[in-house]
Structures are given as structure tokens and as C-alpha cells.
Amino acid sequence: MSQTKTLTTASGAPVADNQNSRSAGPRGPLLLDDFHLIEKLAHFNRENIPERRVHAKGSGAHGTFTLTRDMAQYSSAKLFDTIGKQTPTFLRFSTVGGERGSADTERDPRGFALKFYTEEGNWDIVGNNTPVFFIRDPLKFPDFIHTQKRLPQSNLKSAQMMWDFWSHSPESLHQVTILFSDRGIPDGYRHMHGFGSHTYSLINAAGERHWVKWHYKTKQGIKNLPPAEAARLAGTDPDYAQRDLFAAIERGDFPKWRVCMQVMTEAQAAAHYENPFDVTKTWSQKEFPLIEIGELELNRNPLNYFAEVEQAAFGPSNMIPGVGLSPDRMLQGRVFAYADAHRYRVGTNHQHLPINSPRVPVHNYQRDGSMAFGNNGGAAPNYEPNSYGDAPKQAPQYAEPPLALSGAADRYDHRVDSDYYSHAGALFRLMNDEQKALLINNIAGAMEGVTGDVVERQLQHFYNADQAYGDGVAKALGVQRN
Template sequence: MPQRVLTTESGAPVADNQNSATAGVGGPILLQDQHLLEKLARFNRERIPERVVHARGSGAYGYFEVTDDVTGFTSADFLSEVGKKTETFLRFSTVADSLGGADAVRDPRGFALKFYTEEGNYDLVGNNTPVFFIKDPIKFPDFIHSQKRDPFTGKQEADNVWDFWAHAPEATHQITWLMGDRGIPASYRHMNGYGSHTYQWTNAQGEAFFVKYHFKTNQGIRSLSAEQGAELAGQDANSHQTDLLQAIERGVNPSWTLYVQVMPAAEAADYRFNPFDLTKVWPHKDYPLQRVGRLVLDRNPDNVFAEVEQAAFSPNNFVPGIGPSPDKMLQGRLFAYADAHRYRLGVNHTQLPVNAPKATEADNYGRDGLMATNAQARGAKNYEPNSYDGPAETGRPLAAPLAVSGHTGTHEAPAHTKDDDFFQAGELYRLMSEDEKKRLVANIAGGLSQVTRDDVVEKNLAHFHAADTDYGKRVEDAVRALRED
């Protein structure tokens, strides 16, 4: 086999890749050394802006197979028949840390899934928790600022973390999840994934349902204690990436079973709490889990940067039969996720192989921009409607319309009869074993005791007291003991 020839970016052969061109032996480097300048300039640009959140990630390809008939709830083609398989790409991530952080830390995990369907790509973005810290997207930048590195000290500050939570009582439920045993998954394979948000499914008859997605790991739940997490993070910052890569390379393909909770749209208005509140779960006794299919990961990316770092997910990538709900956090993310990728990767990021449709082709009138590759055929029109057989609208909505009424303006979420920021946090606490409660309290107290302002500590303690009397007392006693040391 002939030796491959090293070339410049323009394809010209490189004569010497070991020595820069100079003005004589030992002389200064020449500006005319095009290969050197191109090589250094490209090296300077190898990094793109990292994600503000979910920066540190791992991913793999696989497939989703339908195992149960759900056509009574949705007309989505990739869910249309038992046995149908759809190629997928799943990106896992931590949330708060930077690209250089460790995997084995106490943090929610992103669970972003791309289905390459025959009707276009469907993106489902979620976490390994069924709830989140806030319920309105206008609070999201402030929340993330409170969790990231402080501008002055350059590190995460307990004062910032807990001060924000002191002013966000709705966060109590997610704090209980995060500080509990599942706060540090042992690996990406050993955790559940959740759509978290409420979505809409619409069947072929136009009937609308609201749904929540639950991906249950078939490997079983495994988590790390705070001590185990700290030890593993120190030994191997890439522990979860290593585990995922090696498992798939060995042929031990991780899998999850997808279940959904289904609520007829007509029941949403009178449900006892707001079903579109991201800080709450739907009790399974109200809406039982219904099995849909199986997700399997069976192929590692060839290039982590090209396929994991450049993977772009947006919850506004729907397909016919699936659409949004009035979930305010989801509504905000419909814009924010896609816009983040336009900033990081450019307006043509959807043409990158990991983001482009695989089972169909994109056909629209978007044009030009940085790194455009979708050159139109000679003479093709770039406007719509036209008289030249260009792509045309279908007239078929992806999902059922949502009824709206009232006056425009800034409104708090509508209150349902049993809406409460603390009840579900208390329910979760009461489900825990005694040992789980002890670890939860210790994890919370370890952070809250570092807060320097007494009023911030008291505000947070009030939230745990409101969730459960025993919960609040234990946290208060543990915080007091640590602060007196």
C-alpha cells in the first residue's frame, strides 16, 4: 500500500513537517512558511466555546426499538409499530462544571437523546432526575450564575449556591434528589434518564395527551457516596467516560427501557397541582408507567470532538405526533438550546454529520452563513412559495393546538388546588430508608454549614422544615453541630 502524503489544508504536499523555514541556518523564521503559519493558526482555533452548562459530556450511538403499541396516543412514525428501530445518539453530561471538570461529582446529569427518524430528527433533552430546581426560564441564568465559579474567587461558593436556593423554595424537591444517594451516579450506564418536562403527544384522530418520559436503566441503579465520589474523581477525572467507552468496546451494550406517563389533555386543568411545573412529578398511582420500547447503545463515536462536543440538541426539534406543552421551562428552552448552538457552532451546525438527519434529508430555503455546505442546485429558487417545484408546506401541524386565554403580561404560574413547593420534597424524604436519610442530611449540612450569613442559613432551614418536620430538624441539628466545631 503506497505511503499517504501529508498535505496542507489546500491539499498541497508538505515537504518538511519537522523544521520551520528560516533565513539561513539558525536564522529567524520566515513569514512565507505557509505550512507553519497555517498549522499554528489552526491549532489556536482547535477549541470552540464550551457549553455554559452541560460542558463535560460523553456520548454513543445506538438504536431505539418499539416494544409496545402506543399508536392510541401518538401518530409519530418512529413509534408506529412494534419492532420498528430508529438510530439514535445519546449524550450524557454533568451540568455545572466546566469541560475540564471531573465525572464523579455531585451534580445532575444531562440525558440528551437524538432520534434520527424518517420524519426528521427528534431531540429529547432531559436529566437523570425527573424534576429541576426552578419552574420559570427567566430565573435560569441567575440560577446557573449562583452555581458556577464566583467572578472574584474563581471557585464555587457555598454562599452563592445556598443564597439562591434560599430565595427559590421550589428548589427544595430537586435539592433533596441531588443531595440524596442518587446525586453521584456510579456511571452513566447505572442511572435513569427522564424527559423531565411535560410534552404533548397527538394521535391520528387529533386527540391530545400530555406525557412524561422515563428511561429506566436495565443495568440497575448504582450510585457513589460522597467519599467514594471524591476518591474516584481524584483517581480518574474521566471515570464515566472511560466506563462508557470500554463497556461498548467490550460489547457490553448498555440499555434502558422507556416508559411514559400519559395524561389526557382534558385532565390537566383540574389536576390537583400544575402538571406543567418542572419542580414536580406526577405520582405513578395517578398516571402509571406504560412501556414503550428499548434504547440500546452499541457504537462509540470515532471522534469525540466532532460527534460529542459538536452534537447539538434542541427540544424544538419535534416530529409529527409530538409537540410542546405549556411547561414554562420547556418553552424557554425551545429557544435557548438552539440559540446556544448557533453561537457555539454556527448557524449551519445542523449540517454536521452528528446533527444532520440520517433517515431523511433536510430540504428548505435556509441559505449561506458560516460554513454553509447545502449548496442549492443551479437555478433553484431560495424563496417560498414559488412556481418552480420547490419544497412546500404540508398544512399538517405536528401536534394539537394549545388553548390560551387572558391578558398578556408577566404572570405567576396558575395555582392548582394542591400546588405547594415542599410537599413532594417531603414525600421523597419519607420514602427514604434511615441510612439514606442520614446521608442526605450529612450532604446538605456539609454545604449549608459553610454559608457565612445566618439569615441565608435560616431561610434554607425553613424550606426543609416545611417539607417534613423530621427532615428540617435533622438538617438544622447537623448544620448547627458543624458550625459550632
């Protein structure tokens, strides 16, 4: 029989009575010197950290990445140095627009944020279950997210503001078409693909850079929910996706994804007919075929949701030698925004938390701040350069090769190419009749109550993508066109 543990305060002092507050007599008022009561109430008031502004509702699991292909020609990163090598990972799935209490079965993109705990530090790829996004420029991100949240006056969701924004942002049409297709509501998290979405880079030992798109192909097969079933589940089991993921891992049915990449050389990118760093477009898989490099498996549930899922902090700024970023505008904006969100939401030292902490020693000159764990650097110097041989020093051998840039600094129109429609139109034409009908009905239902001027502007985008696309939505909305 195990020995009973003594209840203690947070400072380790034994608690004699956890049932009754201190009071002035049996019927008298409570006393301020009841430090145990004060500590419990004060801690309870602070148990909720601010939810993520986006991706608030999430589920996560631990797993492993296993390398299955020689990557020496592409990257010098050590997690890629030996076929069969396994790297611990943590993957957080999420919805994007909803709050923490929202339903898992809303029509919404799904976040697919992956952290690799490598021997060179943590590497994060922050993506979605779609290969593209609604906008190209991070300057518009706060505006876009506001339309996915609630009206300032009524605190209600608004189809009007969503479609008003999209109708003024034609670059959103490719993602909108995916969102309202049959893949707009995945059947849980195990039955959907994941994508890095942005263009990233890999750098080999010779200093050669390749641009790369990351794809995670589900081995469970694609499954999606019909709108009526999604609505039923939202009312009966709003945590459907989290329940499904947790239960599958608990019973040993570990979900897996094939890890693949598309690769483009710097010369190919310079000559490409489209901007390869435009996150509203995909790369042709005929021109740049998928290369399978490994397998991702989720095989361990968190022991504590708050500690491991809610406090998990992902950001594209978390990189290791042999990988890098790209001139993708949205990616560059996220390099700042994600890390800054964690500093605000979790704390200045969020990297110290076990779920975010690298599995290798950390040597830097950052000190102090909220939640500075450990000895806070001890007596070591907190500045650099310094005269101490055992203090951390920069390592020039890990520098990235130079990236050639040119052009005068200005605010360039990100819509200058005028091609907002070819990818959305091509996707529409790939659909069978049943998929097209579902897409059109989903869009028409979502545009209910939207004003005529917005409807007309959005219809023009559908027509520009494909005549049948526009005709179908117009008919479903009961709009007569000349």
C-alpha cells in the same frame, strides 16, 4: 501492505516538509510565506470551540431505539408505526455545573440528551437523570446557573451563593432533596435512570393530543457512589464515568434502558389538582402509571470525540410530526435557548455537521452563513412563496391540532400556588433511616461556611417539608432552635 498516504494541507496540496519551518537561512527568522506553518498555527488556535455554558463535561454513544408497543392511539410519528422497528439514536450524558475539565463524580444532576434519527427528521428529548428541576421559569435560569459557576472576583465555587439562591427559591427544594440524596452521585452513566423531565406531547392521526412524561429506566440497576469514594475518584480518575461507558461498549456490554411514558389527556390536565406543566413536580405513578413502549440500547462508541460528542447539538425545538411541546414554561424557554446556544457555540449551520444532520433529505430556504456545507442550495430559489413547482412547499397535513389558550398577557407569579414542599416532604418520608442520614449529612457538609441568615432561611424550607427533615439538618449544622 497498505500504500502510504501523502500528507496534504487542508486544501489538498501535498506537504513536502512537516518538520521544519521556512526561514531566512539556517539561523535566520521565519518567513510569513510559509503557508503550511501559518495554517497549522491558525487552525490550532481555533481548535477549541467555546464550551457549553452548562453540560460542558459530557460523554456520548450511538445506539438504537426498538419499539415494543403499539403507539397508534398516542402518536402518528413513523418511528412508532411498527412493533419491532429500530431507530438510530445518539445519547449524550453530562454533568451540569462543571467545566469540561471537571470531575465526573461531582454532586450534580446528570444530563440525558437523546437524539432520534427518524425517517421524518431528527427528534430530540433533552432531559436529566432527575424527573424535576430547580426552577419553574426560564427568566431565572441565567441567575441559577451563575450560582453553580464561579464568583466573579475570586473565580472560586461558592456554597454561599448556591444556598442563598435556593433559600430564596423554595420551588427548588424537591430537586435539592434529590441532589443531596444517595442518588446525587451516580456510579457512572450506565447505572442511572433518565427522564425527559418536562411535560411533552404526543399527537395521533386523528389529531388527538396527549401530554406525556418520558422515563428511561436503567436495566443495569441503580448504583450510586458514596461521597468519600466520589471524592477519591475525582482526584484519581476524574473521567471515571466516561471511561466506564466507553469500556463497557468496547467489550460488548451494551447498556440498556426501558423506555416508558406517563400519559395524561387534555381533559385530565385541565382538571388536575396540580399544574401538570410544572417541572418542579412529578406526576403520581399511581394515578398515571408507567407504560413501557420500547428499549434503548447503546452499542457503538464515537470514532472521534470532538466530531461526535463535543459538536453534538440537542434542542427540544427538534421535533417531528406526531410529537410536540407543552405549556411547560422551562421547556418553552429551552426551545429558544438551546438552538441559540448552538448557533453561537458551533455555528449557524451546526445542523449540517454529520452528528447533527438528519438521515433524510433537507429542503429549505436557509442559505449562507459559516460552514454552509454542500452546494449551499445551488441555483435553486432562496425565497418562498415562488413560482417553481419543484421547490419546497409547506405541507398543511402536518399541522398540530390547535391548543386552547386563555388569559390576559401579564407577568404572573410562578410561585402563586405556595406548594413548594409536599413533593420534597413525600420524597423524604419515602427514604429509610440510612438514606435520610446520608441526605442530611450531605446537605450539612455542603452548607459549611454559609452565613447564618441563609442557613436560617433554608432551614425553614426543610421544616416546611417535614419536621424531621428540618430537625436533622439543624442538628447536623449545630443550630439551636426554639
